[in-house]
Amino acid sequence: MSVPYVGSGPYCYANSLAMVLGGQAPSPAVIEVLTGSPYGMQLIGGRLPLFDPFGWDPEIGLDAAIGLLGWECERVDGGTAAEALDRLRRACQDGPVLAGPLELGLLSYQPGSGRAVGADHYVVVLEAGEDAVLVHDPQGYPYATLPVDAFAEAWRGELISYLERPFRMRYGFARRERVGPEEALRRSLPAGLAWLAGRTDVEVSPGTLGQAEAAERTARLVEEGLDPEIRALWQAFAVRVGARRLNDLAVCLASLGLDAGAAVATEQARVVGGLQGPLVSGDDAALAAGLRRLAPTYERLHAALTTGEDPVRLQDA
Secondary structure (H helix, E strand, O other), X not given: OOOOOOOOOOOHHHXXXXXXXXXXXXXXXXXXXXXXXXXXXXXXXXXXXXXXXOOOOHHHHHHHHHHHOOEEEEEEXXXXXXXXXXXXXXXXXXXXXXXXXXXXXXXXXXXOOOOOOOOEEEEEEEEEOOOEEEEEEOOOEEEXXXXXXXXXXXXXXXXXXXXXXXXXXXXXXXEOOOOOHHHHHHHHHHHHHHHHHOOOOOOOOOOOEEXXXXXXXXXXXXXXXXXXXXXXXXXXXXXXXXXXXXXXXXHHHHHOOOHHHHHHHHHHHXXXXXXXXXXXXOOHHHHHHHHHHHOOHHHHHHHHHHHOOXXXXXXXX
């Protein structure tokens, strides 16, 4: 059985989009699944393991979710900081603006900030004045303010690897078609299958691996001695967001009557969530073993969603 998870977690772009769409938005869990993020694992550049598909990034995911839900919006970026802030001020006059990715480490109202670390983040901008910017930050900071220059520096996002041009924002959201959550989820399934199969129409860094290969290689990296920076990222972010994405996928698949796929996604969520304890305690043997148990499940999920056959169940963690 897939039990919905309710609680805190790093769902910044899904939560931000839900805020912008307001009462017409589905749950952040549905939005997250519509982005395609749960359908895989990637080892970026042979070094950075994340629980999202080969070649995926939040920008691809946001555009997908917005379209699947029947919405459209303006998306702009680039230029100087002054030009971007002028655009932002004008856009805020007509409603909230989804801004990002931004550099999380430079958002001055968050404790421990002050240094760019390449951590991407999304916020909803409510007001942009000459001196300060007012935001709803889904990390737990409603009506947070920061100086306009500090916001611009975070918004530049220089260390965010997938950001091609700085100062990206989405605004002017308009509904072109009424699409309910169930229909949007059904429409998203072909893209989910494409992610699981390994899309070839996306750009990736040299050495990037996906799905089973990513899990197996990451297990070897753990055994060889995991980079302390990667371990810290996994402890604070990657494992918990990966487990939540998969659990949300399981709940969504079950709501569509796709019980075989839901069962595989539930097992994946259990395996990924079960990595957190060994990761923190330093039990690298258990961590590597969990990754190897995860590796074959991506092919099983693809088969379950393609054929509808009962999945091969994993053993309990």
